[in-house]
Amino acid sequence: MRTVHFSASFVRRPCRPLPTSAAFVPTRTLARGMKTHFAPSLLTGVGPVGPLGCWGRAGPPACAMAPFRGSPAAAASVAASAAASAMDSPALISAVKELFEEALAAVVPAGIPTQLAMVAPTDQKNAQLGDYQCNNAMALFGMCKKLGADNPFKSPRAVAEAILAALPENELIKKTDIAGPGFINVTLNDSLLATTAARIVTDGVAWLAPTSRKGKKVIIDYSSPNVAKEMHVGHLRSTIIGESLARTYTFCGASVLALNHVGDWGTQFGMLIEHLNDQKAAGKATDDESVSDLTAFYKQAKARFDEEDEFKDRARKRVTTLQGGDKESLRMWQEICDVSRKEFSKVYDRLDVNRLEERGESFYNPFLPETVKELLSIGVAIESDGAVCVFPEGKGPDDENVAPLIVRKSDGGFGYATTDLASIRHRIDVEKGDELVYVTDVGQSLHFQGFFDAAKRAKWWDPEKTRVEHVGFGLVLGEDGKRFRTRSGDTVKLASLLDEAVSRCHDNISQRNEEAYGGKMSKDEVSEAARIMGYGACKYADLKNNRTSNYVFSYDRMLELKGNTAVYLLYAHARVAQILVKAGVADEAGMKVALESADGNIPLNMDKILEDGKAVVHITAPQERALALHIARLPEMLDDTLDGLNPHRICEYLYELANFYSSFYTECRVVGSDQQKSRLLLCESTARVMRKCLDLLGIEALYRL
Numbered sequence: 029m030r031t032v033h034f035s036a037s038f039v040r041r042p043c044r045p046l047p048t049s050a051a052f053v054p055t056r057t058l059a060r061g062m063k064t065h066f067a068p069s070l071l072t073g074v075g076p077v078g079p080l081g082c083w084g085r086a087g088p089p090a091c092a093m094a095p096f097r098g099s100p101a102a103a104a105s106v107a108a109s110a111a112a113s114a115m116d117s118p119a120l121i122s123a124v125k126e127l128f129e130e131a132l133a134a135v136v137p138a139g140i141p142t143q144l145a146m147v148a149p150t151d152q153k154n155a156q157l158g159d160y161q162c163n164n165a166m167a168l169f170g171m172c173k174k175l176g177a178d179n180p181f182k183s184p185r186a187v188a189e190a191i192l193a194a195l196p197e198n199e200l201i202k203k204t205d206i207a208g209p210g211f212i213n214v215t216l217n218d219s220l221l222a223t224t225a226a227r228i229v230t231d232g233v234a235w236l237a238p239t240s241r242k243g244k245k246v247i248i249d250y251s252s253p254n255v256a257k258e259m260h261v262g263h264l265r266s267t268i269i270g271e272s273l274a275r276t277y278t279f280c281g282a283s284v285l286a287l288n289h290v291g292d293w294g295t296q297f298g299m300l301i302e303h304l305n306d307q308k309a310a311g312k313a314t315d316d317e318s319v320s321d322l323t324a325f326y327k328q329a330k331a332r333f334d335e336e337d338e339f340k341d342r343a344r345k346r347v348t349t350l351q352g353g354d355k356e357s358l359r360m361w362q363e364i365c366d367v368s369r370k371e372f373s374k375v376y377d378r379l380d381v382n383r384l385e386e387r388g389e390s391f392y393n394p395f396l397p398e399t400v401k402e403l404l405s406i407g408v409a410i411e412s413d414g415a416v417c418v419f420p421e422g423k424g425p426d427d428e429n430v431a432p433l434i435v436r437k438s439d440g441g442f443g444y445a446t447t448d449l450a451s452i453r454h455r456i457d458v459e460k461g462d463e464l465v466y467v468t469d470v471g472q473s474l475h476f477q478g479f480f481d482a483a484k485r486a487k488w489w490d491p492e493k494t495r496v497e498h499v500g501f502g503l504v505l506g507e508d509g510k511r512f513r514t515r516s517g518d519t520v521k522l523a524s525l526l527d528e529a530v531s532r533c534h535d536n537i538s539q540r541n542e543e544a545y546g547g548k549m550s551k552d553e554v555s556e557a558a559r560i561m562g563y564g565a566c567k568y569a570d571l572k573n574n575r576t577s578n579y580v581f582s583y584d585r586m587l588e589l590k591g592n593t594a595v596y597l598l599y600a601h602a603r604v605a606q607i608l609v610k611a612g613v614a615d616e617a618g619m620k621v622a623l624e625s626a627d628g629n630i631p632l633n634m635d636k637i638l639e640d641g642k643a644v645v646h647i648t649a650p651q652e653r654a655l656a657l658h659i660a661r662l663p664e665m666l667d668d669t670l671d672g673l674n675p676h677r678i679c680e681y682l683y684e685l686a687n688f689y690s691s692f693y694t695e696c697r698v699v700g701s702d703q704q705k706s707r708l709l710l711c712e713s714t715a716r717v718m719r720k721c722l723d724l725l726g727i728e729a730l731y732r733l
């Protein structure tokens with residue numbers, strides 16, 4: 029076995045010179061005007077800044093550091109600099125893979141294709157084995173055997189040995205060993221983990237954002253309720269999942285266009301306008317209750333449409349005049365949309381969703397005739413029974429059991445599919461999206477597959493150039509395992525659902541406030557905490573599941589104090605915050621500041637955590653190492669989240685983080701220990717990562733509970 033030392037592949041990469049001195053002032057902290065004794069001291073002195081930023085995968089790293097060549101303790105010290113914020117922080121796993129790919133390139137014999145590194149994190153239950161495992165040796169040996177006499181290897185183990193011998197010198201890996209037939213276990217350098225944890229405090233958690241989405245334009249279509257219809261739990265799921273993805277993409281450097289593809293166009297507007305007209309004639313305005321409850325209004329209009337021939341006739345004519353651009357019809361359509369819009373925005377305000385841009389189906393109306401015409405002219409669509417249809421590749425009207433995509437109905441009207449074809453084209457050609465994401469229930473999968481496929485055949489979408497994904501999600505079920513409904517069988521109103529969660533939290537927190545804190549929290553504080561916890565619990569209960577599975581909506585479960593719930597995590601964060609207060613690193617006033625600030629960071633009394641003006645984390649116990657490793661794996665988790673479009677990965681990570689922290693806190697004395705500064709730094713680092721993860725899930729943090 030060979031121990032690989034510092035001086036990595038990246039040493040060969042161009043680096044900007046190391047600054048000779050660096051001063052760091054946490055700007056937000058100062059801007060908030062703290063008491064002088066809390067003013068952070070300047071961090072001066074430079075040390076070898078952690079190598080994390082230099083692991084660079086593709087593209088030149090923005091690098092301002094030299095490779096570490098000093099003692100491990102020195103390596104763990106941090107000198108933050110202005111340049112540091114521009115640092116790239118690729119995922120650990122990618123850096124490990126890159127090293128193994130270099131090694132593989134050197135050992136793969138002629139006649140065998142280039143090998144991608146098969147590297148996976150080691151299950152932390154087996155932490156003694158290492159942090160990552162590279163599993164290429166066995167498969168590569170299998171390929172080499174086919175070379176017969178030209179196979180240079182005797183066994184998979186020999187392949188593993190060759191890979192290790194070819195591993196470039198680097199700063200990342202402390203130790204490697206071969207297990208079993210040829211698994212390579214990899215242990216990372218402690219100093220690197222320590223440095224990463226410390227830098228989160230000096231440079232902010234954004235420093236650790238992965239760079240895989242930098243400069244990418246991502247268009248996320250989510251929420252997308254329908255005008256004059258109830259915004260139901262499905263739309264709530266879409267809103268919560270889409271918002272979390274939007275936040276995560278943004279954090280990872282993408283420019284996000286969040287689109288609310290509201291169902292604001294279609295034949296139903298004929299009857300809605302006519303009904304509105306009649307209501308007005310009867311002296312009722314849009315702010316009248318009978319109209320503002322649009323669901324009821326819709327039902328009335330529908331009933332009349334089904335029962336009154338004269339009304340039906342007018343409604344049909346109205347659709348034509350509306351689609352023909354008649355001013356008066358458009359004005360009334362607008363009026364109806366406005367009523368819905370007001371209702372939707374109430375939900376968005378509650379959920380803290382404010383980046384969504386409304387671009388409803390109506391936006392694409394002018395492009396629809398052209399869309400169909402082109403599909404016909406290139407032969408992707410054909411006329412069938414008076415309608416224009418896109419059949420699956422190789423299928424036609426004579427094939428049985430095929431459901432074509434209808435792009436123009438036999439009455440000449442356009443539908444959902446046509447709008448989506450126009451929208452995908454617009455998002456690629458005009459908006460220049462690199463990734464297009466659509467968040468709806470899995471029930472719409474066929475629709476998405478259908479128009480994605482048509483867009484590809486029409487050459488409007490090149491999958492090599494643009495990533496297009498339907499992010500489907502499962503149903504919300506009631507505790508009886510059936511579709512979530514009220515006892516009377518109606519769909520559950522979103523507002524009342526959130527209200528109930530908040531009210532239950534209010535009861536719990538008030539009780540705790542009296543019992544455990546002697547009423548220390550004011551009435552307002554209790555209400556605010558209940559709001560954060562109630563909304564947080566609903567969001568988290570939704571996000572923590574693998575999105576494609578159905579989940580059971582249960583207040584009891586989502587409000588449990590233990591286990592993978594928002595309540596547990598909010599408590600976990602509050603406990604860390606309170607330790608920092610107890611140690612004098614932060615104070616109550618600082619927490620108030622944190623609550624109002626954009627990044628939620630508590631102003632810190634830096635003297636309490638810096639050693640000789642430097643932020644230094646010492647790793648002396650396995651629990652400290654496990655915690656620091658988990659923190660350093662944030663970029664890897666985020667890449668994973670976006671690759672699979674799975675926000676539940678963030679929940680998993682956050683829950684594990686809370687657990688690693690809890691083992692650390694149980695085993696390692698913080699306040700009053702020799703390691704107090706280092707450990708407090710680790711606490712603050714943990715708190716920041718916790719807050720960032722909560723924020724990516726759309727959940728606010730609590731500092732005291």
Ligand SMILES: NC(=[NH2+])NCCC[C@H](N)C(=O)O
Binds near residue numbers: 291448451466467
């Ligand atoms: N581009 C899209 N199709 N977005 C999703 C729209 C969702 C649709 N309005 C619904 O309520 O089901």
